[in-house]
Amino acid sequence: MISAVRDPRSAIRSPLLAIALVAALASTADAQTDSVRALLQVARRQASEGSAAAALDTLRKARARAPNAEDVLSAYAQMAIASRQPIVAVEVLEPLARMCPSVPQYQYMLGVAYMQAGAILASVDALRAAEALDPGNARVLAALGIALNTRKLHGEAQPVLARSIEIEPENVEAIAALAEAEEGLGDPLAETHAMRALAMNPAHATANYVLGVVRMRQQKYDEARDALLKAIASDQQMARAHYQVSLAYSRLGDEAQARVHVELYQQQMQALEDAAKKLRR
Amino acid sequence: MPQTSRPLVLLPVLAVLIHPASAETRADLLASLDQTIARAEASLREGELQVAESRYRDAMRDGWLILGAIHAAEGRLPDARNAFRHASTSAVDADSALRALALVHLQMREPAEASLLLTRLVGRYPTDVSLRQLLTQALLAGGRPEEAVQELEEAHASAPNDAELTFLLASGYLRLKKAGAAEQLFAALSKAKPLPQTYVLIGRAYRDAGEFGRARAALERALKLDPRTRRAHYYLGTIAVLEEGVVRLEEAIAEFRKELALAPTDPITSLRLGMALVEAQRPADALPHLQRAARSASAPADAFHYLGRCLLSLDRASEAVPALERALALSSGPARDDLRLLGIHYQLALALRAAGRADDAAKQFAAAEALSAKRADASRERLARYMGADAPEPLNVPLPAPPEVAAIQALQPAVRDELQQRARQAIARAALNLGVMHAQAQRFARAAELLETAATADPAFPQVQYSLGIAYFNAQQYTQALAPLERALADTPDRADVRRMLAVAALNAQRFERAAELLADDPGRGDDPSLQYAYGVALVRSNQAELAEAVFARLVAAHAEAPELRVVLGHAHARQGDYDAAVSELQRAIALKSDVAQAHSTLGEIYLKQGKLAEAAAALRTELKYHPEDRQAAHALATVLDLDGQQDEALALLRSVLAANPQYGDARYLLGKILLSRGAAREAVGQLESAARFSPEDANVQYQLGQAYEKLGMSAQAEERFELYRQLKDKRRTP
Numbered sequence A: 001m002i003s004a005v006r007d008p009r010s011a012i013r014s015p016l017l018a019i020a021l022v023a024a025l026a027s028t029a030d031a032q033t034d035s036v037r038a039l040l041q042v043a044r045r046q047a048s049e050g051s052a053a054a055a056l057d058t059l060r061k062a063r064a065r066a067p068n069a070e071d072v073l074s075a076y077a078q079m080a081i082a083s084r085q086p087i088v089a090v091e092v093l094e095p096l097a098r099m100c101p102s103v104p105q106y107q108y109m110l111g112v113a114y115m116q117a118g119a120i121l122a123s124v125d126a127l128r129a130a131e132a133l134d135p136g137n138a139r140v141l142a143a144l145g146i147a148l149n150t151r152k153l154h155g156e157a158q159p160v161l162a163r164s165i166e167i168e169p170e171n172v173e174a175i176a177a178l179a180e181a182e183e184g185l186g187d188p189l190a191e192t193h194a195m196r197a198l199a200m201n202p203a204h205a206t207a208n209y210v211l212g213v214v215r216m217r218q219q220k221y222d223e224a225r226d227a228l229l230k231a232i233a234s235d236q237q238m239a240r241a242h243y244q245v246s247l248a249y250s251r252l253g254d255e256a257q258a259r260v261h262v263e264l265y266q267q268q269m270q271a272l273e274d275a276a277k278k279l280r281r
Numbered sequence B: 001m002p003q004t005s006r007p008l009v010l011l012p013v014l015a016v017l018i019h020p021a022s023a024e025t026r027a028d029l030l031a032s033l034d035q036t037i038a039r040a041e042a043s044l045r046e047g048e049l050q051v052a053e054s055r056y057r058d059a060m061r062d063g064w065l066i067l068g069a070i071h072a073a074e075g076r077l078p079d080a081r082n083a084f085r086h087a088s089t090s091a092v093d094a095d096s097a098l099r100a101l102a103l104v105h106l107q108m109r110e111p112a113e114a115s116l117l118l119t120r121l122v123g124r125y126p127t128d129v130s131l132r133q134l135l136t137q138a139l140l141a142g143g144r145p146e147e148a149v150q151e152l153e154e155a156h157a158s159a160p161n162d163a164e165l166t167f168l169l170a171s172g173y174l175r176l177k178k179a180g181a182a183e184q185l186f187a188a189l190s191k192a193k194p195l196p197q198t199y200v201l202i203g204r205a206y207r208d209a210g211e212f213g214r215a216r217a218a219l220e221r222a223l224k225l226d227p228r229t230r231r232a233h234y235y236l237g238t239i240a241v242l243e244e245g246v247v248r249l250e251e252a253i254a255e256f257r258k259e260l261a262l263a264p265t266d267p268i269t270s271l272r273l274g275m276a277l278v279e280a281q282r283p284a285d286a287l288p289h290l291q292r293a294a295r296s297a298s299a300p301a302d303a304f305h306y307l308g309r310c311l312l313s314l315d316r317a318s319e320a321v322p323a324l325e326r327a328l329a330l331s332s333g334p335a336r337d338d339l340r341l342l343g344i345h346y347q348l349a350l351a352l353r354a355a356g357r358a359d360d361a362a363k364q365f366a367a368a369e370a371l372s373a374k375r376a377d378a379s380r381e382r383l384a385r386y387m388g389a390d391a392p393e394p395l396n397v398p399l400p401a402p403p404e405v406a407a408i409q410a411l412q413p414a415v416r417d418e419l420q421q422r423a424r425q426a427i428a429r430a431a432l433n434l435g436v437m438h439a440q441a442q443r444f445a446r447a448a449e450l451l452e453t454a455a456t457a458d459p460a461f462p463q464v465q466y467s468l469g470i471a472y473f474n475a476q477q478y479t480q481a482l483a484p485l486e487r488a489l490a491d492t493p494d495r496a497d498v499r500r501m502l503a504v505a506a507l508n509a510q511r512f513e514r515a516a517e518l519l520a521d522d523p524g525r526g527d528d529p530s531l532q533y534a535y536g537v538a539l540v541r542s543n544q545a546e547l548a549e550a551v552f553a554r555l556v557a558a559h560a561e562a563p564e565l566r567v568v569l570g571h572a573h574a575r576q577g578d579y580d581a582a583v584s585e586l587q588r589a590i591a592l593k594s595d596v597a598q599a600h601s602t603l604g605e606i607y608l609k610q611g612k613l614a615e616a617a618a619a620l621r622t623e624l625k626y627h628p629e630d631r632q633a634a635h636a637l638a639t640v641l642d643l644d645g646q647q648d649e650a651l652a653l654l655r656s657v658l659a660a661n662p663q664y665g666d667a668r669y670l671l672g673k674i675l676l677s678r679g680a681a682r683e684a685v686g687q688l689e690s691a692a693r694f695s696p697e698d699a700n701v702q703y704q705l706g707q708a709y710e711k712l713g714m715s716a717q718a719e720e721r722f723e724l725y726r727q728l729k730d731k732r733r734t735p
Helices: A015-025 A036-048 A052-065 A070-082 A086-099 A104-117 A120-133 A138-150 A154-167 A172-185 A189-200 A205-217 A221-234 A239-251 A255-280 B012-018 B023-045 B049-073 B077-088 B095-107 B111-124 B129-141 B145-158 B163-175 B179-192 B196-208 B212-225 B232-262 B267-279 B283-295 B301-313 B317-331 B338-354 B358-372 B379-389 B403-409 B413-440 B444-457 B464-474 B478-491 B496-508 B512-520 B529-541 B545-558 B563-575 B579-592 B599-609 B613-626 B631-643 B647-660 B665-677 B681-694 B699-711 B715-733
Strands: none
Touching (some): A036 B049, A052 B049, A070 A086, A104 A138, A172 A205, A205 A221, B049 B403, B049 B413, B049 B444, B095 B111, B163 B179, B179 B196, B196 B212, B267 B301, B317 B338, B413 B444, B413 B464, B512 B529, B563 B599, B599 B631, B613 B631, B631 B647
8 A cells, every 4th residue: 555655744944834843943942931832831730739719820921922823722621621611711712713614623622611611502513513523532522511411402412422331431420410311301210320421420410410410300309419519519519409308308308508508509590691791791 | 901992093004094095005015014913923032922823823924914805805795704704813913804894794785694784793893883783784784673672772871962862872872763852852853963964964864764754854954054064955856756756856957956066076976966966868968977986986876777777878889888787797796686687788778789699688588587576667666766775875885995905906906916915925934833733742633623724815825734634644734635645745755755745635534546646656656664564554445455565565574574564564464364363463563562552452453353352452452551642543442442332331432532632523422322322412512513513424434313303303404424425335335
C-alpha cells in the first residue's frame, strides 16, 4: 500500500512555516508573564494542582491577549465547565463552535455547558451537531441521552443511551442516565441499571435519584428518602431530587423537612431560570 | 460578557469607511489590514502562536467584511452573503459581520435567517434601537407581526423614555390595527417632543397604516407649527394618491410642488412629482423633474421607468430605450416585483418597436405577456404602489445599507477593484498562515479547511495551492489533493517534490495513467524504491505491463537485500495476483528485519484475499504490535474479524481507529456496515452518512446507506442512495 512519499510533510517549504517551526521549537522555559504560551502553561499547572479559579483567571489574561486563539478559548471553556460556570463557558464556546464548525469537541462542550445552564433545547441541538460530526462517540451519546432525559424525552433518550453503553460498557454516567430514561418509561429495568451504576459508584447522584424514585413507586418511603438524600449529597443542585425528597418526607409525615426541600427545589428552578435568562441575553 | 448597554459599533477597520470615501479612506483601510497582518507575523516570529492566530483571524474577518461590503455595494447579494458568512466565522467578535449578514438576508428575502441572527444580536444589545428595528422588519417580512410588536413591547418596557422605540411600537400597533393603543403612544411622544418633525413622522405612520384622516391631521398640525416643515407636503401628496388614486392627482401635484418649493433639488420629491405628471398625461411638464431624479446617484428603478414612459410619450423612443433598460436592470434583483417588471417590459417593448427594433420589442412583449398571465395591472394600483414604496412604513423602512456599503458605493470602480484585490490578498495570507499552523500541529483536515478559504479568496496567492494540496495529501484525501497540486505544478513545473506528491496522490486516487506519466520523468525515482514501486504499479494498472516488468527488474537488481524493497516487491506481486511470490518476498523481508513496516500487514491482506482468516488476523496483529499507529492495518484487521464473526472486537477496533482519526472514511463505512448487519440501523446511518461525506464516489457506501435507510422505513432517501449507487456502478463500467 502506498500512503505517502516517505514523509510528505518534509515537502512543505513555505518560509512562513519555517518561521513558525523555528519559533515553536524555541525554548519556552523563560517565557514572560505576558506571553500567551507561558500563560497557558501556568494555567495547565494550576489546573493540575486543583486551583481551577486561578487557572481560569490566568486563562482570562491569555484571552485578553489572544481573543481568537483556539487553544486559549478551548482551555478557558474547559476550565469554566469544570468550575461549573456554564454561562462563562457558553460565552466562549458559541464563537468557538462558529469559528470551527467541523470540530465535534466544541459542539460537545457547548452542549454540556448549555445543559449546565439549563438551556436544554440548545443543549440537544449542540449535542446532535456533535453526534453528526463524530457519530458513535460514546461520550457525546451519553450527554445527548442525559439532555433528552432532562427534556423528559425518555423514549428518545433510551436508545441513544443504550448505544452509548454498547460502545463504552463501563460508562457510569450513561448507565445511570439509561436507568433514568427507563424509569421515565416505566421500564422495570430502571432499578437494575440504577443498582449497576451504584455498584460502580455508590454516591452517584443520578443513580441514587432513580433508585429513590423507584422506591417511591414501591411505597418504600424510608429507602426512597435515603437514596434521594444521597443524590442531593452528591449534587446539591439537583432540583428534581429536592422535589422528590420533599414528597418522601411528606409521606413520612415530616412536613417541616418537606417544606425545606420544596423551597430548595424552587430556589434551584429559579437559579436555572436566571441562568437561562442570562444566556438569552 | 454579553453587552447590555454598549451600542453595536463597527469594527475599526470598517468605521474608517463611514467617513467620506476617498483615497485616504482606502489607504487607511489597507493600512489597517496590513498592520494587523504585520502584527500577526511579528507574533509568529516571537513564537507566540496563539497571539499570531488571533491576529490572523482578525485580519480574515476584516478582509471578508470589506469584500462583503464591496459585493453588496455592487449588488452581488449572494456573494455578499457568502463573504459576510465567512467574516462571521473568522473571529470571536463577529457582531458587525452578523449584522451585515442579517441585512443581506433581509435584502434577499430570507427573513427567517435574518430573524435568527438579529434575535441573538438584540439579546446582546437590547437597547440598540436600530437592531430592534431590523428585527421587527425581519419578523414582519416573515409574516410574524405579533412577534414583532411583542419584541418592541419588551424593548419599550425596558426603555420607556426612548422616543424611537415609542414610535416604533406605536407603528407596530397600527400594523395590528390597534389604533387606540397607537394613539396613546403618539400622544405621549408628541408631548415629549412637540416638534413639527414629530408630527410628520406620526402622519407618515398613520398614512402607512391606511389611517388617512389621522395622517392628514398630523401633517397639517406639523405645517401649522412650521409651514416650512420638510416632508409634510410630500406625504400629503402621497396620501392623495394612496387614498383615491388618479382621481386626486392634481391635489397630489400641488402638494409635491409645495414640497419642491421648500427643497428644490430633492430627488425623491422630483420623482414623485414627475410620476404624478406622467400619470396626469403631462409628459413635457414631467420631463425636467424625472431627469433630475434620474441623475441622483441612488436613483431607483422607478425614476428610469417613468423617465422612459415620459420620453416615449414625447415621441423620443430611442432615448426611452436606455432609460427603460436601466429600470429593468435595477428591478431584477432578488426583491423583484412582478407587477413593476411587467410595466417596464411593456413600456420597453413599445419603445423598441417605435425605435424600429421589432425583434427586440417582440422579446419584451413576450416577457410582459408571461408576467401579465400572473396578474392584471391597474393604473391606480400601480401608482399607489409606487407612491407608497419609498415613502416608507416605519416598520418596513427600506433596508439601510451598512455605512461601509454606502461608502464603498461612492468609491471609483478602479479604487474599489484595488481594495477588493488587497482584501483578498490579506484574507489569503492570513488563512494560509493559519492553515500552515494547523498542518504543523498535524491537524491536516483542519488545515485544508483554512487553506480552502485562502484559495477561495485568492486562488493565485503564492503557496496556497501547494499548501492546500499537501494538507489534503496528508489528510489522506487524495482525490481532493489532485486539483490544487495540479495547479501548483502548473505554476512551478520544475518542482520535483510537487510533481512527486501529485503522482502519489494520483496513484491513491486511482488515476493510474496520470501517476505513471508524472513518475516517468522523476529524477529521484532511481534512488527511491518506493517511488520505483509506485511507478511500476501505475504502469501495471494503466495497462503498460512491459514497462512495469522492466521497472521491477531494475528494482531487484539495485536493492536485492533491502528488506523495504522486498516489501515493495511483495506489494507488486500481490497487486498482480501472484500471491505465492508475494508471500515469499514478504517472508524474506521479515527474515531480514522482523519489524519492517507493512510486511506483516501486506501478508495479512494476502491471507485475507485467500480466505485464510486466522493467518490474516495473526499477521495483522503482528503488524500492529510493531506499528500500533498503522490505522490501515487496524482497519484490515477489523475487516478480517468481521468476516470471522468476531464483530465485537472488530467494532472496538474500528471505534479506536476513529477516535484517533474521525475522518477515516473506510473505517466509518465498515463500522456502519457491521452495525447494520447487527440491526442497529439508526447508528449505522450516522456512520454511513459520515462515510458518504468522505467518499461520495464509493458505490458500496451509497448502497449500504440505502439499505440502512430502507431498514428505518426512509424509502425516499433509500431510493435516492440506490440510484446513486447504480450511477456510480455504471460510471465505473464505462471505459
